[in-house]
Amino acid sequence: MTRIEKQHHLVLLALVGTLHVPAAQAQDTRKVSEPSMPAVCTVLTATQVYAEGLRQLDTTKIQAALNACPAGQAVQLAANNEKDSFHSGPLQIPSGVGLIIDRDATLYASTDANLYDKGEKTCGVNAEKGRTCMPFITIEKAKGSGIYGDGVIDGQGGQLVQGKTESWWQMARRAQREKNEHNIPRLIEIKKSQDITFYRIRLRNSPNFHVTVSQSDGFTAWGVKIDTPSDARNTDGIDPISSRNITIAHSYIRTGDDNIAIKGGNSGATENVSIINNHFYSGHGMSIGSETNSGVRRILVRNLSLDGTTSGLRIKSDVSRGGVVEQVRYEDVCIRNSKRPIDLDTRYDQKALGDKIPLYRDIVFDRVHSLSPGRIVLRAYDAAHPMSLEFRQSSIAANSPQLIQFANLNIDQKKITVADKADNIVWNTAIAASCEHRFTEFPAHTPINFRPQLTSQQAQAYTLENVLRTTGPADKPVTDPWNPLEDNLVKAANLPIDYVVDANAVADGKTRFNTVQAAINQALLDGRRLVAEQSSKQRLFILLKPGTYQELLYVPATALPITVYSNESDATKTKIAASAHAALLGAAYIHRYGAQFAQVDSSIQEMYASLKDRPVIGTSGSAIAWIRGHGFQAKNITFQNTYNKDQVDTKAECPNTVCGATAGTAPVVVVQHQAVALMVEGADKVQFENVRVLGFQDTLFLKSSAIAHTARSFFHRSYVEGNVDFIFGDTTAYFYRSEIKSLGDRSTSYVTAPNTNVRTPYGFVFNEVNFTHDGSANALAGKFYLGRQWFHTQKCTPYATINVASYRCTLSDVDGYQAPVGTISKKVLETVGKTVILNSKIGQHIHLQHPWADWNKKGSLAFRPVQFSVADYLRNLTQVGLQPIQHLGYDSLDNLAPATSGIFLSEFNNTHVPLQPSADSQKTMPTGVK
Structure with missing residues (x-):
């Protein structure tokens, strides 16, 4: 396997x-390893964008998915391109079930206080009584549940509470001033549970405490990031309360209150806690308390950096809530920029009343180093309850004030008893070398750059000369420099004439024809003869008189390359047009077009025969113009697949015999299918000058003859339109000074769908191109894409x-x-797909922040994430x-x-500007095209 x-x-x-x-040491008694992601039972994809406002609640669908998920599996919340936001009221995670939030997804807590109210109608109200709000996420009486993923849970603590003029945090500060209680939801509460896991998740902006773990046995937080502003009141990071067997490892916490606060409140002691390999930033430090009345014991804090916390290592309590704190070990701790780097105080509330006297004993500081001056507080309650502390190989920064009362100290085996008060204990003040590399930046949640840009040096690889320099297999490229701008197709005022096609003239079957395909057939035959005669003629030219040629155009491999052109500079006046789509039955294809191929060369008949016996002709079979001949050229011509082009009838239906549905099924709704206007298959050095390629879905298909084989096409001063994947394939194609128009027939549009092989150096390159739209409501919504990478035949x-x-x-x-x-x-x-766009104008129809899309959405068989x-x-x-x-x-x-094939999708020097649609996209060339 x-x-x-x-x-x-x-x-x-x-x-x-x-x-x-x-x-024998204090620690979690479990054997804890890095967790793994659970299997997924259901994938839910986001439907909202935060910047556009969270207008709907996803509570019902998320909770329903959680409730239906089997134990041992998880519900996954995933982004769907720019739609990356879920918005919910309170959720409950069932026993054994997990919640996975993907890297680019965010679950936002609603700011509607009514959703959190426990029934007293006081959630969101400052009052004498507090704690009347439910948390955002509850895990209660559960075993083996968890929250996973590299995504975000955002409590929106800084946003205005719905219907109010304050945020949750402002409400908390006001309560502090008014000396009453704030009724604000916590982010996550774990109660009476076993073996709960948080893995890699990012928690931010909690209205109140981020995570509380109460009356539980077994909790692991590994690789968790907690991120809330330093002035957000009562936003503790993780608080184990009356629980046992806790491990918090490899995590990063910055917040507005205790980074971690271990509490032993009325419901029992907290014991067997491991705080391993963590980093703290703003906050009130690594705390124990203030509730210690049931005891806190067997705590290990190892390999911790604290940078900017108000207190560093802190134990706090008072006579209203005090108890025994014992068997606490701090090992390999580095502290800097802290007002109180070591802060052990039994008088947390100076005004507290009661008889629960705090007692701190058997506290060990081993290799604990305070690197910057800060107050050292070691204050026991009285002489009858001294604290007993041991310092081993530890250091305190010079000029650190001291407040020490009723303490039995052992400093590097030197015993010191402070009977009443001291402020002059001699500490080791040497800066610890072991802390030199211990501090690290908080790992910011940097979204993926969905709009990567080339450097100027990288952009040089995408000049016309470089892109079109080689052909053949990617692993054995053939150097064959080609500059199509130097060809007579571009430079010459008049081109030679070997054949004339005129639908209204008398044909002679030799040089004058009524159909384009007949002229191609004769050029094919003449080309073979001329090569056999060793003629000096290098190319055959077919002049098309203005008109619409309603036919298919198939060009097989030719002995001499063929140029098809019109002398009319307005390409709309000379058109090759027909109707075919991917779901068309082979029988219907024969009925429509069989007569056209009755008397043509065998190489053309072979192309026709490859389609006619298919049940349905498929995407490649729907091409109106199908080019296989190397060196083929076209100028001043329109290629159009007229399928649904005149008028889109969204209610149209057709019988099975026409649409290609399986016999006996309901009629097929004909709204859109793949319908190719122009397909270039395996042909190299194919050149298009001032052509128009018109269709909807899959308008232009550029297909290699073999995997990782470079075949080159060039489009100059040309126009391509469509709505979904309308420029697609795996060849190398260069579009220069052209217009690419997105049509808004669908709510979602993709300009390109490349499936370039990973080894092929270049895919589609657009240089000085205008990406425009039709002014439709869908286009003006600004949610179309430059492309998605075709996950070929998946x-x-x-x-x-x-x-x-x-x-x-x-x-x-x-x-x-x-x-x-x-x-x-x-x-x-x-088949990774490659597209690079340079020096171009991109209209308002293309999503500004997220112009490249995944291939379909997560949770579908056809999904692949965008790869840059x-x-x-x-x-x-x-x-x-x-x-x-x-x-x-x-x-x-x-x-x-290599240098170029390592880049899949990128841009350089583009402008994203609102572009007005052409006055008539069917009749005009793009403004400014030279």
Whole structure:
């Protein structure tokens, strides 16, 4: 069994070693390793964008998915291109169920106080009584539940509460001034539960405490990031309360109150806690208390950096809530920029009343270093309750004030008793070298750059000369410099005439024809003869008189290249047009076009025959103009697939015999199918000058003859329009000083759908191109895309879990899927798709921040995430257990990604401006095209 078979459902088994601490020391008694992602039961994709406002609640669908998820699995919240936001009221995670939030997804807590109210109508109101709000997420009486992923849970603490003039945080500050209670929801509460896991999740902007763990046995937080402003009141990071067996590891916490606060309140002691390999920033420090009345014991804090916390290592309590805090070990701790780097105080509230006297004993500081001056507070309650502390190989920065009362100290085996008060204890003040590299920047949640830009140096690789320099197999490229701008097709005022096509003239079958296909057929025959005669003629020219030629145009491989042109500079006056679509039955294709191919050369008949016996002709069979001849040229001509072009009838239906539906099924609704206007297949040095290519879906298909084989096309002063994937394929094509228009017939549009092989240096390159739109409401919504990478012939996706029980997608030599198991080939994985756009104008119809899209949405068989570079490609493979060298047979990853082929999608020097649609997209060339 391969590794991908063992590690699917996006499970990344990255067990990074156990936290080993001698059993006799204070610690979590469990054997804790880095968690792994659970299998996914359901994928939910986002439908909202935060910047546009969160207008709907996703509470019902998220809670329903959680309730239906089997124990041991998780509900996954995933972004769908720019739609990356979920918006919810309170949620409850059932026992055994997980919640995964993907890297680019955010779950926002609603700011509607009414949703959190426990029934007293006081949530969101400052009053004498507090704690009347439910938390945003509750895990109660659960075992094995958890929250996972690299995404975000955002409590929106700084946003205005719905219907009010204050945010949650402002409400809390006002309560502090008015000396009453603020009724504000916590972000996550875990109650009376076992073995709960938080893994890699990012929590931010909680209205109140971020995470509380109460009366629970077993909680692991690993790789968690907590991020809330330093002035947000009562926003503790993680608070274990009356619980045991807690591990918080490899986490980063900056907040407005205690980074961690271990509490032993009325419901019992907190014990067996490991705080390992963490980093704290703003906040009130690594705290114990203030509730310690039931006891806190067996605590290990190891390898911790605190940078900018108000207190560093802190134990706080008073006579209203005090108890015994014992067997606490601090090891390898570095503190800087703290007002009170060590702060052990039994008089937390100076005005507190009661008889619960705090007692701190058996507290060890081993290799604890305060690097900047700050007040050292070691204040026990009285002489009858001294604190006992031991310092080993620790240091305090020089000039640090001291407040020490009733303490029995052991400083590097030197015993010191402070009977009443002291402020002159001698400490080691040497700066610890071990802290030199311990501080690190808080890991900011930087969204993926969905609009990567080339450097000036990288852009030089995309000049016309460089892109069109080579042809042939990518691993053995043939240098064949080609500059189509130097060709007579561009430069000459008049081109030669070998044949004339005129629908209204008398044809002679030799040099004058009524159809374009007849002229192509004769040029094919004459070309063979001329080559056999060793003629000096290098090319054959076919002049088309103005008019609409309602026919298909098939150009096979030719002995001499062919140029088809019109002398009319207005390309709309000379048109080759027909109607065909991917769902058209082979029988209907024969009925429409069979007579056209009855008396043509066998090479043309072969092209026709390859389609006629198909049940349906498919996407490639729908091409109106199908070019296989090397060196083919066209000028001043329109190629149009008229399928649904005159008027889109969204309610149209047609019978099975026409549309291609399976016999006995309901009629097919004909709204849109793939309908290719122009297909270039395997032909090299194909050139188009002032042509128009018109269609809707899949307008222009540029197809190589073999995998990773470079064939070159060039479009100059030309125009292409469509709505979905309307420039697609795996060849190298250069578009120069042209217009590409998106039509708004659908709510979503993709200009390109490249499926370039990873080894092919160049895919589609657009230089000085205007990307325009038709002014439709869909286009003006600004949510169209420059492209998505065609996941060619995929039958299953290894990149995401599908909403199918026991789903797997494994590497194989073939592509297939029979639920719940599918296979995918290396060939399909390598069709990465490449498009680069330079020096162009991009209209308002293209999404400004997110112009490149995933291939379909997560949770579907056809999903693949957008990949901008070979680094993305390799990372995505390894994340699902595929090792590029071991499983895909690459000799070297360096050879896989030379300078150009390492870039998949990028831009350079483009402007994103509102462009007005052409006055008549069917009749005018783009403004400013030269």
